[in-house]
Amino acid sequence: MEYYPKQALILEQTIIRRNRMLPPRAQGEVLVSAGSAVNAQQMVVRGEIQQDFRMYDMTKLFGINADDTQKLEEKLAVRMGGLVAEGQQLFDVKGRGGRRMPHSPAHGSVIGLDHGRLILQINPKPVEVYARMPGRVTEVIGNRGAQIEAQVALVQCRWGNGKFGYSSFSFEPEEGLASYLGRDARLENIRGRVYILPRELTAQDLETAIKLGIEGLVAITMPYHLRELALMVDFPVLLISGFGKQRRISDRAMRILREYEKQRQAAFDAYTPNRFQNDQPEIIIPLGSTTMRGEAGRIFPPELRVGSIIRLTRAPFKGILAEVIDLPDLPATIENGLHTSVARVKLETGDTQVVPLANVELVG
Amino acid sequence: MTAPVRTRIQSVLAADFGSVNTRVTLIDLVNGQYRMISRFQTPTTLREVGDVTIGMSRAVEILQNRTGRTLLDREGVPILPEQDNGSGVDELIVTTSATRPLKAVLVGLIRDISMSSAERALSGTYIDVAATISYSDDLTEEEQINTILRESPDLIFVTGGTNGGNINAMQELIAMVKLAIQLFPEGEQPIVLYAGNQDLAAYAYSEMHFEDLNNDVFAAPNIRPAISDEDLKTARLELSLVYNEFVATQPGGFRDLAAYYAKAGVIPTAQGVSNIIRWLTETYDAVLHLDIGSATSALTVGLNKEVSANVQSDLGIGHNIVRALEQINLSTVQNWLPFPYSIDQIYTYAYDKTLIPGTIPQDSTDLMIEYAILRGIIQYLVKSEQETWRSMLKRGQNLPDFDPIIVSGATITETAHPGITSMLVIDAFELEGVHYIHTDPFGILPALGATALVEPTITVQVFENQALSELGPAFCASGRPRRRGNKPGMKIRIKLKSGRTIAHDLPPGEIWVAPLSPGQEAEVDVRLGRGLSLNGKRRIRRTVKAGTAGIIFDARGRPLITDPLSARPAQVNRWWEGITGQPLEGWERWNQVEPEAAQDYAAEVARVRNFIAKTYSEGSSERDN
Numbered sequence: 001m002e003y004y005p006k007q008a009l010i011l012e013q014t015i016i017r018r019n020r021m022l023p024p025r026a027q028g029e030v031l032v033s034a035g036s037a038v039n040a041q042q043m044v045v046r047g048e049i050q051q052d053f054r055m056y057d058m059t060k061l062f063g064i065n066a067d068d069t070q071k072l073e074e075k076l077a078v079r080m081g082g083l084v085a086e087g088q089q090l091f092d093v094k095g096r097g098g099r100r101m102p103h104s105p106a107h108g109s110v111i112g113l114d115h116g117r118l119i120l121q122i123n124p125k126p127v128e129v130y131a132r133m134p135g136r137v138t139e140v141i142g143n144r145g146a147q148i149e150a151q152v153a154l155v156q157c158r159w160g161n162g163k164f165g166y167s168s169f170s171f172e173p174e175e176g177l178a179s180y181l182g183r184d185a186r187l188e189n190i191r192g193r194v195y196i197l198p199r200e201l202t203a204q205d206l207e208t209a210i211k212l213g214i215e216g217l218v219a220i221t222m223p224y225h226l227r228e229l230a231l232m233v234d235f236p237v238l239l240i241s242g243f244g245k246q247r248r249i250s251d252r253a254m255r256i257l258r259e260y261e262k263q264r265q266a267a268f269d270a271y272t273p274n275r276f277q278n279d280q281p282e283i284i285i286p287l288g289s290t291t292m293r294g295e296a297g298r299i300f301p302p303e304l305r306v307g308s309i310i311r312l313t314r315a316p317f318k319g320i321l322a323e324v325i326d327l328p329d330l331p332a333t334i335e336n337g338l339h340t341s342v343a344r345v346k347l348e349t350g351d352t353q354v355v356p357l358a359n360v361e362l363v364g
Numbered sequence: 365m366t367a368p369v370r371t372r373i374q375s376v377l378a379a380d381f382g383s384v385n386t387r388v389t390l391i392d393l394v395n396g397q398y399r400m401i402s403r404f405q406t407p408t409t410l411r412e413v414g415d416v417t418i419g420m421s422r423a424v425e426i427l428q429n430r431t432g433r434t435l436l437d438r439e440g441v442p443i444l445p446e447q448d449n450g451s452g453v454d455e456l457i458v459t460t461s462a463t464r465p466l467k468a469v470l471v472g473l474i475r476d477i478s479m480s481s482a483e484r485a486l487s488g489t490y491i492d493v494a495a496t497i498s499y500s501d502d503l504t505e506e507e508q509i510n511t512i513l514r515e516s517p518d519l520i521f522v523t524g525g526t527n528g529g530n531i532n533a534m535q536e537l538i539a540m541v542k543l544a545i546q547l548f549p550e551g552e553q554p555i556v557l558y559a560g561n562q563d564l565a566a567y568a569y570s571e572m573h574f575e576d577l578n579n580d581v582f583a584a585p586n587i588r589p590a591i592s593d594e595d596l597k598t599a600r601l602e603l604s605l606v607y608n609e610f611v612a613t614q615p616g617g618f619r620d621l622a623a624y625y626a627k628a629g630v631i632p633t634a635q636g637v638s639n640i641i642r643w644l645t646e647t648y649d650a651v652l653h654l655d656i657g658s659a660t661s662a663l664t665v666g667l668n669k670e671v672s673a674n675v676q677s678d679l680g681i682g683h684n685i686v687r688a689l690e691q692i693n694l695s696t697v698q699n700w701l702p703f704p705y706s707i708d709q710i711y712t713y714a715y716d717k718t719l720i721p722g723t724i725p726q727d728s729t730d731l732m733i734e735y736a737i738l739r740g741i742i743q744y745l746v747k748s749e750q751e752t753w754r755s756m757l758k759r760g761q762n763l764p765d766f767d768p769i770i771v772s773g774a775t776i777t778e779t780a781h782p783g784i785t786s787m788l789v790i791d792a793f794e795l796e797g798v799h800y801i802h803t804d805p806f807g808i809l810p811a812l813g814a815t816a817l818v819e820p821t822i823t824v825q826v827f828e829n830q831a832l833s834e835l836g837p838a839f840c841a842s843g844r845p846r847r848r849g850n851k852p853g854m855k856i857r858i859k860l861k862s863g864r865t866i867a868h869d870l871p872p873g874e875i876w877v878a879p880l881s882p883g884q885e886a887e888v889d890v891r892l893g894r895g896l897s898l899n900g901k902r903r904i905r906r907t908v909k910a911g912t913a914g915i916i917f918d919a920r921g922r923p924l925i926t927d928p929l930s931a932r933p934a935q936v937n938r939w940w941e942g943i944t945g946q947p948l949e950g951w952e953r954w955n956q957v958e959p960e961a962a963q964d965y966a967a968e969v970a971r972v973r974n975f976i977a978k979t980y981s982e983g984s985s986e987r988d989n
Contacts, residue, residue, distance in 0.1 A: 002426050004406055004419070006722070025516055027549050053513065053547060055506045114543055121547075158719045203965075203972040210979050224715035225708075225965040232976045243715040273719065275383055275659060275683045276464045277615075278414035301412065314726045335949050336728040337940075338779040356779075359723045 001327050001341050007301035007362040008311055009156045009280075010252045012259075013287060016152055017138060021145030022047045026127045030140050038131040040166040040267055040286075044146045045129040050121050056090065056102050059116035066116030076118065078110045084120065091118075132164055133267045134286050153260065153285040155253045157218070159239040160270025160281030161230040167215040168265050169194040171258070178208050194218060194236070194268050196257055200245065201226060206233055216268045218257075218283065221245065236270035238281050241319055251321065252363065260285050301362050310345065314359040321363065322347045322355075373819040375446050375453040377435060378811030379420050380633060381408055381460040383659040383683055384722040385774060386419040387807045390427050390435070390453070391815075391826055398825040402431050403806050407722060410462050410616045417617035442625055455818055458626040459810040461633040461660050463614045465490040465677040466607060469517040469554075471508075471537055473499045473524030478560065481587045482523045485559075485596045488673035489607060489632045490660065491519070499524065499533050505540050512544040517554045518610050520544070522568065525561030527589045534561050542571050545579060553579035555606050559587045559599045580609055607632050628817045634662050634675045636810030637772075641666040641673075643816065643823065644768075650756070652766040653809070654789075656741055656773035658682025658721045663745040665752055667764065674749045681738055681775050682721030685714040692740040699926050700736035700791075702936040702951065703729070704959035710737070724779055728949050732936070735788060738775060742792030760842070760900075763793060770802045770809070770832060777803040782913035783877050783943035786835045790875075794922055796842040797899045798906060802832040836877075836911025839888070839904070840918040841896040845872030848894065853919030855891040860884065868917075872896070875918045876942045880910035888915060896921060916943070930955075 022028050028047015032038055058064060064071045077092040078084055084104040091101050108122035135150030172195050173179055180190050194216035197205060201219035206229050209217055216236040221244055230237040240253060260266065267284040304310070308324045326344035333339045334354060341357045375392040389403040404426045409419035421440045428435050434451035437443050443452030468491050472479040475498045486493060494515040497508050512520065520541055525534045545553050558568040558581065565583050573581040584599040608629035612622035622630045637653055644651045645666035653664040659680040664673040678687040689697075694707050713733050717723075725731040746763070756764045769789065771777060776785055782803075789801050808831050816823040845853045853872030858880075859865050870876045872893050880886060891903045896919060898904045908915060920939075927935040933954040940948040 002404075004422055006407060006412055025549060025552060050513065050547075050549065052510045053506065055509075111547065114546075115539075119543075119547070203968045207972050207975055210976065223965065224712050225969050227715070229969060229972055229976060232973065232980075234980065242719045244712045273411075275411055275721075278411050313720045314723050315730055316727055334726065336725060336731045337781055337784070337944065337946065337949065338724060338731065339781065340724060340779045356724050356726060359726055 001329055001357070003304045003327070003341065003343075003357045003360075004301055005304050005310070005357065005360045005362050007364045009154050009282075009364050010256065011154045011364065012252075012256060014152060014154055015149060016154060016284070017147055017149045018133065019141065019145055019147050020044050020129050020131060021141065022127060022129060023049065025049050027143075028127065029143055030146055032131075032137045032140070032146050034137050034140050036137050037135070038137060038148060039134045040131055040265075042131045043128050044131050044137070044148070045144065047127045047129075048124040049127055051123045051125055052121075053111070054105060054108075054120045054122055055114075056118040056120075057116060058091075058113075058118055061091070061101070064116065069113065072113055072116060078104075080110055080112055083107075083109050090120075130164075132166070132269060133284050150284070151287045153256050153287060155240070155256055155283040155285075157238040157240050157270075157281040157283065158242045158273070159222075160272055161233070161237040162272045163216075163234065163236040163270050165194060165216040165236045165268045165270075166265060167193050167268075168262060169196060169216075169218075169257070169268075170261050171196045171198065177205055177212075180212055181208060190214070194266070196261070198254065201230075201237070201239070203229060206230065206237075209233070209235065216270075218268065236268040238268060238270045238283065256285070257283070301364065304343065304357070304360065304362065309363045310343075311361045311363050312345075312355055312359055313361050314356075317347065317353065317355065320347055320349075322353075324360075325352065373454045373822070376455045376457055376815060376819070376822060377424065377442060377453040378457040378459075378808070378815065379423075380636075380807060380810050381410070381416045381420075381458070381462040382633070382657055382807075383410075383462045383680075384408060384657075385807075386416065386423055387811075388420060388423040388427060389806065389808055389811055390431065390433075391822060392453075397829070398822045400806070400808065400826055400830045402427050403808070404430075405807075408462055414615060415617040416460075416462065417621065444625060455627060455815075456621075456625045457628060457811055457814045457818070458621050458630045459633045459636045459814050460611065460618070460630055461490060461657060463490070463611055463616070463618065465492045466518045466610045467492050467494045467515065468519040468521050469494055469512050469515050470496040471512075471520055471522045471524075471541055472496075472560070473533055473537070475500065477591065478523040478525070478588045481594050481596065482521050482559070482599075484594075485587055485599045485603065486521070487675065488600060488638055488664075488671075489603060489634050489675060490677050491603070491607075492677060499537055505536075505543075508540050509544045509547065512541070513547060516548075516552075519606055520554050520556045522556060522558045522572075523560045523587055525564070525586070526591060527562045527586050529561055531561060531564055534564055535567075538564070538568050538571050545572060545574070545577070550577065553577055555580040555582065555609055557582045557584065557599070557602055557606055559584040559602070562586050562589070580606075582606055604631065604635050605629070607635075628814060631810075631814040631817070633810040634660075634664070634673055636813035637662065637664050638671050638673050639813030639816050640809050640823070640827070641813075642671045643813075643827075645669045645671065648767060650753075650764045650766045651768060651770070653770045654742065654745070654772070656681055656738060656771075656776060658774075659684045661688075661741060661745060661773075663749050665749065665766075667753060667756060672749075672752050674745060674752075676745065679741060679744070680721075681717075681734065681741065681773075683718060685717050685721075685737065686711070688737065688741050688744075689714050692737075692744040694740070696743060697736045697740045700739055701732055702929075702933040703732070703954040703957040704929060705733065706960055706962070708963075708965075709960060724775075728951065729954075734775065735784075738788060739792045742789075746793060761796070763795065765797060766799070768800050768802045768832075769793075769795075770804060772804040772807060772809060774807075777805050777807075781944045782833075782835050782911070783916070783945075784940070786838060786877075786913050786916050787875065787939065787943045790838055790840055790916070790918055791924060794924055795838060795840045795918075796922055797840060798904070799838045799840065801835045801838060801911075803835060804831065805833045806831070834882070834909075834911035836913040836915050837888075837906070837908040838916040838918060839890055839898060840916075840922075841892055841898055841920075842900075842922050843892075843896045845893060845919060845921040846895040847872050851893055853893040853896055853921075854917050855893070856917055857889040858915065859887040859889075861886070870917055870919045873920055874942055875916070875920055875939050877913055877945070878910070878915040878917070879945060880914045882910060882912045884910045886910065886915065890917065893919065913943075
């Protein structure tokens, strides 16, 4: 049976490319050039998203015909396309009732005249896009973004809270994260790093993280109730396995994180999964551009084959790694009565099981 | 020797991109008739690699291997049209429900008239109405423009006025939309569809289209030509063109598909289904199609040659399962579960499923949860569509006599035993009377509906020969079964053509399937027990053909009532065994399941929420060091 499963990228060493783009509706400029090296905290694109507009009907204010552009422009105290400050006088009234004339309600810019109306755009929202990982710019994408390439170790997760952090990281101490409370976080080098919790995240962990001033949390799972709290905090929160009870995770992910613990900084890119985009929550551990070799490309998950190492995604085997030992040509009936395409797999424990192909994820 | 006459279109490759699965189907002429030659399904590659054509190419490659026919060139691109050597196909038909819904702002004169018609026109496809701006509202022009700009829609749908009516108010609205269009950043102008007073159609186009911006403006006849008239047909056609235009701007490979390969454009899956249902209404009075997807669900009804589609882009059993739980009745979901399971546990299941939306239950417990939520989603859809058919109901009915009932969606049709699929539909719709339930096992209906746009003969021939799988007739009793002694709820006699007779006494409150081979014809005689009836009668005789499930007899009565939790595992197992012939794996263990100890997350979440809010509002002063 031919099958192309989803893939969980857990890689000791790979080359990745990531696009860093302005969001829709933003306009701006790219600050880097192709070939240049960037660091994680470097701004690569900056721009603005337009917010509200204000309109001032000059035909009513001054009794000027809407078609008489010259007279209308003579009344302006601001320049077309120019910036205005909050409270700035908009019209040149030469002492005639000037105080009652409208002033700019906020910082903004002058868009133009339309049918005798002056149009201002106010409070544009600035947008700054950062490289989020050290690497090399491979391509500048119009005036909207840049593509960055880096050699990294990569651990893709299932869920993130939409925040980003770049820092060193450690596993929590055996006594738990809360054991740091009451200690001098600054002197003992506790704060300013991301902590890996090889267990279920609790509300207390979030509270402790804020109190200690740490940079982020990575856990295996989290009760769904904590989602709103995780979305509130200003540091990245990543879940390797998902929501619900604690369950097993790939040894490979733990091995990678253990290997670089306290040695390297990493990008904790906690994208919140969105079915319309292919950004994944992920932990990117840069390995340094000096060792870069090979050619980055888009990673297309390969076909499932006998011998493939997979991760199972549904109970009762959720999170368990296995090896494919047979791919029957015909669908089979599994224990709950569903009739579906299956693989026969050997679990880490040595047991053999039949599992639906839909519940198989390649570990790449 | 003369060369064979080549019809205009000989072969079609249909690709339907769902949010989880991509299905490709090869259709070709065989002995002068269009036939489905082969099909394959593979995971959609939109989220994973950001390009749906990767999954499509993989699936087509497998079709190539299976049929021995070359469909892709060396670069993996579909060969179009079919070549003299037999490689390639004449048409690529593309349907999708995988892209994000189109976001629309409605602009009109009066909410209850033109704008409600506009909402009905939009209801048949993947469009979310983000805001409505009515001339009769109390908004200033500045506020109207800011509403449009803040929503940043893909479409501004402008309606209003009757033909020959006053034009001043409409001109004001058009001027407002014109200014809003100019204020969008260059290249990000929304598409405009004008379907208002026809006296202003040319004016509207010239005002809202800008040569330098090259923005799209579509026009359709007035959807309310007179106060009492509504005409949505052309507007819906224009909306499909708008959707195609929109999809072509979306990431994920749709741009190339729309521009170079799919001559008919990229068609919404729901529209493909609507086309098929519209065609079926030529033959049937009442047709119902149900599609439960991972992200989107739809109930499309054809009644008296009119089609109405209730497409819910936020209701599904995978990506949108949490949104579904927020809308459906959760106590109904719990009532279908044969073990104690809290609302909290249901939500935990759902949140996790959103992260693995394409997976299927591996054990019976997960399967029960999934099916309970599925029933809840169907019931919600039926409830929200009831107004459409209220006028057609006979006394005591809650559903018209839909025939056929067609169901789609991987969860219902692809993996379940045909008997279970039937029972899920019977349960969720609470069917009464004699019904014929069909599935679309290959997910081909959207493609066939779309194919009708280029070659209707393909649609007719493939639909009539191969498209649907009939699960079987279902005899579903009304009333409350009364259990007295050993008297049956249904006394069933089935006389086969061979002369053999099957007799079965079905106890009240139970369901049973007569295990006949698909297509086997039989005379069925059903006598109903006390409290039960079929189409208002105590005895019914019909000649029917068995489907893939056989012939279904349901003596559970209506409304369907599940036993108290202590007896429910046995009840669910009896129903399961009755409809599949096999006991439900491990059902006895549910008798021992204890309710999960309630955890008071609310108090802790509230405490930490306050802490976070306070800390961030005070800067870092709360932090330890």
